[in-house]
Amino acid sequence: MIRQFFSTNKHALLYGLSLACLIALLKGLEIRYFIFDHSIEIYIGAIAIIFTALGIWLAMKLSRPKIERIVVEKEVFINSGPSVVNEKEITKIGLSNREIEVLRFMAKGLSNQEIASQLYVSLNTVKTHASNIFMKLDVNKRVQAIEKARELGLLNIEKLPG
Amino acid sequence: MIRQFFSTNKHALLYGLSLACLIALLKGLEIRYFIFDHSIEIYIGAIAIIFTALGIWLAMKLSRPKIERIVVEKEVFINSGPSVVNEKEITKIGLSNREIEVLRFMAKGLSNQEIASQLYVSLNTVKTHASNIFMKLDVNKRVQAIEKARELGLLNIEKLPG
DNA sequence: TTTCAGCTCATACTTTCGGGTGATTTTGCA
DNA sequence: TGCAAAATCACCCGAAAGTATGAGCTGAAA
Secondary structure, three states: OHHHHHHHOHHHHHHHHHHHHHHHHHHHHOHHHHOOHHHHHHHHHHHHHHHHHHHHHHHHHHOOOOEEEEEEEEEEEEOOOOOOOOHHHHHHHOOOHHHHHHHHHHHOOOOHHHHHHHHOOOHHHHHHHHHHHHHHHOOOOHHHHHHHHHHHOOOOOOOOOO | OHHHHHHHOHHHHHHHHHHHHHHHHHHHHOHHHHOOHHHHHHHHHHHHHHHHHHHHHHHHHHOOOEEEEEEEEEEEEOOOOOOOOOHHHHHHHOOOHHHHHHHHHHHOOOOHHHHHHHHOOOHHHHHHHHHHHHHHHOOOOHHHHHHHHHHHOOOOOOOOOO
């Protein structure tokens, strides 16, 4: 505790010591006799000025430089969230391969019949897939499903998972 | 020149003045007589310490801080395309105020009936608006309309035009 | 081998959408 | 004050979407 104080304030103590030495020196030289006896105030004033200067110098030396930190926010534009398909979400939700295909066609605005034609399956199959998609995404309309899929990043162009 | 010096060093001059006042005060109180005559050195030491402290304080006050600029990169995600509502497109396409409202509800996945309830109008009215929207956007399915609106940046949150 | 998930398809039914047409009321602007 | 645009509502009909249920087929895992 005390040792720490000594080590951290080493400079200050040193300066204090040299200060004391200076006083001793002043006394030793008997400068005050050099000045007229009635002008003790001048002497004190001189002392005051000297030590004020010393204090300023001390402060300059000791005080760590005052640093004013100005935080400049530089805006870095990033081209929209995850452009990579969010496979984690897909597996978490449990969407099958085929279901994601259907989901993406749905998002492109194709009707169930059109999706059926694209995938070479029947309309009923597409409807079943759609129902399962809605169940897994916890919605009951295709627009909501698309909305949710968009939020979760399921609609990005990439190869289908595994 | 001189005036500028006075104005810029106003604080320093003030402190100097108060310093002089302090000396006068010390003299006025004749503190030195309170202290034993032979211990004039103690008096001087006290003066020295006081003015050193004063100097330090002065330095603290006066030293202007070093300014350090810290550039922080703030990531701004662009939601692909204009994040501000594209009023030009709206006026170009000729979508009315109400139609945009309906369009946005549609994009949230609400059914026509739900939109009607939200807007306190009849289902038929919403259907009419929807038809007009499809006509103006040159599509024939709500999912396509939403898709197109999203491309054109018509779905961003902002006050409606007009 | 059995089990199970995924994909397929079907039937039947209800709800919602979308297109077409026509009409009345509000409202902003000249 | 009157007109044009906007907003409102109605009715009909067919198409599409969504719900519910059941079932056959396949490949991989237990």
